[in-house]
Amino acid sequence: MPTRIAYEGKVEYLQILDEHGVLDEKLAKDTLSDEDVVELYRYMVKCRFVDETAFKLQRAKRMGTYPQNKGQEAAAIGSGFAAKRGVDWLVPCYRENAALWMHGQPMHQVFMYWMGDERGSKIPEGVCTLPLCVPIGTQMLHATGMAWAFKMRKEPRVAITYFGDGATSEGDFHEAMNFASAFQVPCVFFCQNNQWAISVPREQQMNSATVAQKALAYDMPCIQVDGNDLFAVYKASRDAIERARSGGGPAFIEAVTYRLADHTTADDARRYRDSEEVDAWMGKDPLIRLRKYLTGKGLWDDAKQAAADEAGRQTASDVVKAAEGAGVPPVTDMFDYTFETMTPEMETQRRTMRTHSLGQRPEQAGLRESAK
Amino acid sequence: MPTRIAYEGKVEYLQILDEHGVLDEKLAKDTLSDEDVVELYRYMVKCRFVDETAFKLQRAKRMGTYPQNKGQEAAAIGSGFAAKRGVDWLVPCYRENAALWMHGQPMHQVFMYWMGDERGSKIPEGVCTLPLCVPIGTQMLHATGMAWAFKMRKEPRVAITYFGDGATSEGDFHEAMNFASAFQVPCVFFCQNNQWAISVPREQQMNSATVAQKALAYDMPCIQVDGNDLFAVYKASRDAIERARSGGGPAFIEAVTYRLADHTTADDARRYRDSEEVDAWMGKDPLIRLRKYLTGKGLWDDAKQAAADEAGRQTASDVVKAAEGAGVPPVTDMFDYTFETMTPEMETQRRTMRTHSLGQRPEQAGLRESAK
Amino acid sequence: MPRTEAMIKQGLTLVDAINEALYQEMERDTRVVCLGEDVGLNGGVFRVTEGLQKVFGPERVIDTPLSESGIMGTSIGLAMAGMRPVPEIQFEGFLGPAFDQLVNHAARYRNRSRGSITVPMTVRVPWGGGIHAPELHSDSPEAIYAHTPGLKVVIPSTPYDAKGLLLSAIRDPDPVVFFEPKRVYRSHREQIPEEAYTIPIGEAKVVAEGTDVTIVSWGACVHTCNEALDHLPEDVSAELIDLRTISPLDAEAIVRSVEKTGRCVVVHEAPKTAGFGAEIATIVQERSFLHLKAPVQRVAGFDVMMPYYKLEGQYLPDAKRVEEAVMQCLAY
Amino acid sequence: MPRTEAMIKQGLTLVDAINEALYQEMERDTRVVCLGEDVGLNGGVFRVTEGLQKVFGPERVIDTPLSESGIMGTSIGLAMAGMRPVPEIQFEGFLGPAFDQLVNHAARYRNRSRGSITVPMTVRVPWGGGIHAPELHSDSPEAIYAHTPGLKVVIPSTPYDAKGLLLSAIRDPDPVVFFEPKRVYRSHREQIPEEAYTIPIGEAKVVAEGTDVTIVSWGACVHTCNEALDHLPEDVSAELIDLRTISPLDAEAIVRSVEKTGRCVVVHEAPKTAGFGAEIATIVQERSFLHLKAPVQRVAGFDVMMPYYKLEGQYLPDAKRVEEAVMQCLAY
Numbered sequence A, B: 001m002p003t004r005i006a007y008e009g010k011v012e013y014l015q016i017l018d019e020h021g022v023l024d025e026k027l028a029k030d031t032l033s034d035e036d037v038v039e040l041y042r043y044m045v046k047c048r049f050v051d052e053t054a055f056k057l058q059r060a061k062r063m064g065t066y067p068q069n070k071g072q073e074a075a076a077i078g079s080g081f082a083a084k085r086g087v088d089w090l091v092p093c094y095r096e097n098a099a100l101w102m103h104g105q106p107m108h109q110v111f112m113y114w115m116g117d118e119r120g121s122k123i124p125e126g127v128c129t130l131p132l133c134v135p136i137g138t139q140m141l142h143a144t145g146m147a148w149a150f151k152m153r154k155e156p157r158v159a160i161t162y163f164g165d166g167a168t169s170e171g172d173f174h175e176a177m178n179f180a181s182a183f184q185v186p187c188v189f190f191c192q193n194n195q196w197a198i199s200v201p202r203e204q205q206m207n208s209a210t211v212a213q214k215a216l217a218y219d220m221p222c223i224q225v226d227g228n229d230l231f232a233v234y235k236a237s238r239d240a241i242e243r244a245r246s247g248g249g250p251a252f253i254e255a256v257t258y259r260l261a262d263h264t265t266a267d268d269a270r271r272y273r274d275s276e277e278v279d280a281w282m283g284k285d286p287l288i289r290l291r292k293y294l295t296g297k298g299l300w301d302d303a304k305q306a307a308a309d310e311a312g313r314q315t316a317s318d319v320v321k322a323a324e325g326a327g328v329p330p331v332t333d334m335f336d337y338t339f340e341t342m343t344p345e346m347e348t349q350r351r352t353m354r355t356h357s358l359g360q361r362p363e364q365a366g367l368r369e370s371a372k
Numbered sequence C, D: 001m002p003r004t005e006a007m008i009k010q011g012l013t014l015v016d017a018i019n020e021a022l023y024q025e026m027e028r029d030t031r032v033v034c035l036g037e038d039v040g041l042n043g044g045v046f047r048v049t050e051g052l053q054k055v056f057g058p059e060r061v062i063d064t065p066l067s068e069s070g071i072m073g074t075s076i077g078l079a080m081a082g083m084r085p086v087p088e089i090q091f092e093g094f095l096g097p098a099f100d101q102l103v104n105h106a107a108r109y110r111n112r113s114r115g116s117i118t119v120p121m122t123v124r125v126p127w128g129g130g131i132h133a134p135e136l137h138s139d140s141p142e143a144i145y146a147h148t149p150g151l152k153v154v155i156p157s158t159p160y161d162a163k164g165l166l167l168s169a170i171r172d173p174d175p176v177v178f179f180e181p182k183r184v185y186r187s188h189r190e191q192i193p194e195e196a197y198t199i200p201i202g203e204a205k206v207v208a209e210g211t212d213v214t215i216v217s218w219g220a221c222v223h224t225c226n227e228a229l230d231h232l233p234e235d236v237s238a239e240l241i242d243l244r245t246i247s248p249l250d251a252e253a254i255v256r257s258v259e260k261t262g263r264c265v266v267v268h269e270a271p272k273t274a275g276f277g278a279e280i281a282t283i284v285q286e287r288s289f290l291h292l293k294a295p296v297q298r299v300a301g302f303d304v305m306m307p308y309y310k311l312e313g314q315y316l317p318d319a320k321r322v323e324e325a326v327m328q329c330l331a332y
């Protein structure tokens, strides 16, 4: 046959709860119960408070650079809720606090992390989350490898990995997708397409109509969802996770959302994006639409909101207290965790805190005051 | 709209001259003239002789590891012929001798390259080809960068880059495709899908129906062609090159072909693939089918074949003579071409051919015989 | 960009100096293009390329995708095709994904092609610790690139040097890695010539003359060493050398000084083991063995991952540690 | 794989020894998986993994896509999830694309997570020149990884060491880069114990005892040094140390020897500048300064790209150059 179609692929879009808080009842069937939604909304409120608190801490110079999660709560929480705590592994980038928290990583540790303290990335026993990941696009390979181990050992676990729209430009993303598909491992790739990678808009980052279509390269099931719609995110995530768990291989989810804040506290987004754009997306805020929906359904009212706000404020203050209470780690920590067993050279460095090795004590060298 | 199609893409397949030498006249219209085909067929015969000669040289230990081109001549020549010599740049991997030759890179230099001599990669003035590239998947970025320069300077040039099926698993491939598409540069990505990457078959290399669909990730025009069909390869290449030249941006071509020989002379493909598979592909040999077609059309006969064979043999022998005649490069070459201007340390090393720097001559050091 | 009032009065920071060099060279040579993540509209995360896109347009000051290998690899292609690309890698930690293109291609094309293909490209990279940044924003991988034949590695420590060396780098016919010590991006201001000037790559600078001990350093640590000089006892006369370029290395300058002083201390931020300090110590003992009165001392980062910022101050060599090493060296 | 008649009679090559170690450890520990390009059905391009897939199946001896970062990154994930992956990178030149995962992730996870996440993984890499291979198949990048805190770097030079060190590496709780000197993959045979045994990582071996000069080397160069020993004048008594591991480094062994001999020559294939020889020379002068009768000498590759094979013999240190350096060192 001289000409024929060798391949056809497509990307579907899913929205269940629209910007006005109107639910598509049919699509919402078998997704979240009323109790779930109320609980998750409370959770989102709490996360928003904590996020704002981190921002303020940074401005008060009590925290280093911090990337706000604001506006992306539905994406993190909808997907995080679909994963089994203590069973499935979350492999995050850095804008998924809400999901990590839900899976047991204490939020004060996340604060400690941004305060420049490795102890913030110490994962408690039983918690199945990896540390935040700074080098963009690299962690998806770890998720793929973990998922591969689950498959090898026939464990009913799934890895779900988070990354941004910009991350899909990195080669490692591509290699992870290819491995995951070639070996059909239980890994869910969750792209938080928040429209920006620092100052570069998605349309400039790639010449592609959607991010999700990148999965077609690997014949990997994919979907684009309204990332500010808790229902759509949950449904797509649950379907992908449960399919992966039952041997159906990897999947790709593009959550279309928006970074309502600056890239990080070191950034000033007004330099490169219009306030109209931000304002328009403010209207699609996942919290607002969920509150509208809940109120409409009689599940929520101002008193409940006030209580939720108060709980959020209280939690945030507890988190700050715990994080700041941790103080500075012992300086020897930097040596103690490099290998399981320290090398002789490192022992010397640890003992003397010096890298020169004349073997003399500072006092011997005639220093005016002795070094500690 | 709760659910909709956000993206649709497809890959078309093109064949013009089938395995039996039967041409689809309609599709062949405006492609190659009879004279072109005869000339290119002669060229293919010559390349096959040269390729076999390299193989034998290696077996006689007169050449190092060599990757045969056998079976992929139509892909290299059809695409190479579509590019403008001295204008468009060819950015090869290592299995495109025929195309490089056609664009002016002397074949004895390619032999020298495989004999372990950098002078083999010296590109003559006016020849627009890059050196062979060993690290798989990396050169497509160079082609993209070159094409970008052409676009910046508004030159009507195109870069065409060659790589294998295996190469599309590397992250750099992905980054090149994304850059090329994002900046709409005149670069043509030509994948020689010869079904194998050393011992790994294409179906194991990726879980994708085609290689071409990887271009859908970037909304880049793509096509899959019968890579052993000179007409299809030429048409697809010409269309892509001329579209790129006139500002239409990059394109991806998957040429479905087959590596009839071992991966390289260091490889023994019988360890990992069936002889039936090889035999089946022998029947699709681009030379056989083109000869059938030409003979059927009365453009070719046994006498012409004998003459072409003789010319091929002669050329091969000339190439060997020139390559072997080149001898060993001056040892100082390794220093002389590292930078435009040598560093002081390198000057010392070059002068003394030693890396220690006591500054003594060997004779001074009491060596029994003086070093050269 | 043209100088502001503040610059005219108070002098230029290192960031200003680099910006000025880019601006002047882009004006002079249309082959020069800047590319990288956020270098365009946003002017770079450190504002080093601030304003350039407005002047030269988005085709010459280019916001690229988030793709370091892509930036490096296409820059190689641009350079081979006759442009003079100045890619920026946003932080030294993100050279990782671009390592292969830099080391296996940029460094080798000239030699591999016996001079027929060249890669005149300057890779700008904010480098080093001390700014309380997150992980992989504070490393010092210079030894790796100095160990790569075919690359030049330049590390200015002052605005004056930054401008002159960057202009040399961009005009250099070979690939240059230009590390910018972010700790001193804005910490010092200096009056420097407004017109374009170059400083030869491969020439060290004697920052302070002395007779008792030679201190060799580069980048932000030069300032740490300078601080240490102030704390040394009055009767200690230390010579401070700022290498400015570690590849090619100005070994003569070091040897000349050590043959005078007989003592040497090397100071750098990178982990000690197999750091570039080892190369210097080795050269000194190779070439000035009989002049040495004490072992060459290294003051460096520890052999651990650069700690997160709560502990970076304990990791980075400070004036106290330099002082200690100098005194030990003198007391030997 | 179980020993063949030939092996039983003539001993094992380095390739055989590694194969045997992999076979035994995979039998002992089901967490061990081998993965890489062509390591399965084809048994690896050097046949190091020959036969293993037949015994352990394609789920434990895995042919991966052509994707070094993918191999390294998924191996990290496998290791974190409790497996003991042994990825192979086909040639050292192709560590380039995997550099970022190795250096910025594998080396750091334990420290970054304060011990809660670990990466017990052994990266096997055929390494070094001298086999007339094409470009990027003959490099020696060990200094780069020795400069990376959090990685161990092991380089055996004999079948016996290869087996014992590989078993230690796989059982090590931290990431190990295991460089296999391909020049001596099959050049020597040795009778070695059939049962599993380990050799501690970080212990050098005295290959030949001597009193006049210490020669320090690793990998295939150890054999070059051995050859040089034969050519030295009768009255020269040279001690030869095979480091076997360059990170962690057995500095004590070197220092002990040099304090006896007073002289030291380091030999390696990698380019001289900022090569690992510099670290050794520096340590020797730091710790044995008063014992040194001559500068530590380096015999190394030149500061150029590893040349294509027509000239590799001129680039690689040979016995003659080692001999020269030793004699110069003695004559100092």
Ligand SMILES: Cc1ncc(C[n+]2csc(CCOP(=O)(O)OP(=O)(O)O)c2C)c(N)n1
Pocket (backbone or CB within 6 Å): A095, A134, A135, A136, A137, A163, A164, A165, A166, A167, A168, A192, A194, A196, A197, A198, A259, A263, C037, C066, C068, C090, C094, C097
């Ligand atoms: C490999 C690498 N390159 C560059 C950076 C610097 N950087 C940090 S975040 C960022 C943008 C990330 O964009 P995206 O992936 O869309 O995630 P988002 O921040 O929008 O959530 C960049 C360029 C980095 N951290 N890692």
Ligand SMILES: Cc1ncc(C[n+]2csc(CCOP(=O)(O)OP(=O)(O)O)c2C)c(N)n1
Pocket (backbone or CB within 6 Å): B095, B134, B135, B136, B137, B163, B164, B165, B166, B167, B168, B192, B194, B196, B197, B198, B259, B263, D037, D066, D068, D090, D094, D097
């Ligand atoms: C980065 C890199 N990894 C591994 C290799 C070793 N290697 C050489 S050729 C090859 C297979 C290439 O397959 P493909 O891209 O399909 O090209 P083909 O050889 O089939 O033409 C491999 C793995 C290499 N040269 N470069």
Ligand SMILES: [Mg+2]
Pocket (backbone or CB within 6 Å): A164, A165, A166, A192, A193, A194, A195, A196, A197, A198
């Ligand atoms: Mg984003």
Ligand SMILES: [Mg+2]
Pocket (backbone or CB within 6 Å): B164, B165, B166, B192, B193, B194, B195, B196, B197, B198
């Ligand atoms: Mg192939």
